Amino acid sequence: MDGATQLALSSLVDILISLACILVCWWVLTGVRLEVIFKKGRKTAVKALHVILALVLGHQLATFFIDYLGWSKLLGQLF
Template sequence: MAERAMASFSQTGVSGILSMCISLGCIALAWWALQNLKLDLFIRHPQSSQGKMLHVLLAIVLGHFVANFILDYIGWSQLLRMSL
């Protein structure tokens, strides 16, 4: 019983670390991709602190959506493996 609980705890920890790494990686990738976006078409002063904050928030939102897709896809592939 204790071995099963320890294995479950270890698997949960690995899953959490994997989720955090994928999320941070996707946010960094979104930040890199948004560097090419011309925010001056939408914002009066894109180099201001508010413009930079909008850039950061857009990277977080976009990265979050991409990370959720990747994590969902991994979860779905594990469900398929268990059903076969």
């Protein structure tokens, strides 16, 4: 496999990992009652916080998995 194809495949895997992690964080956050933090009638603010938290936490989780995947690939060069 040439370098461009390998880079494209790696980028596609990174995008899919990121999207999967954001979806997992969204799913987990649906069980958290964020509306208790806000005043009544602030549904838009609660949804906005829900989206922001899912994106931030999902990005952090995806970064961990992508780094871990990269480190595990590099271990093959150790031996």
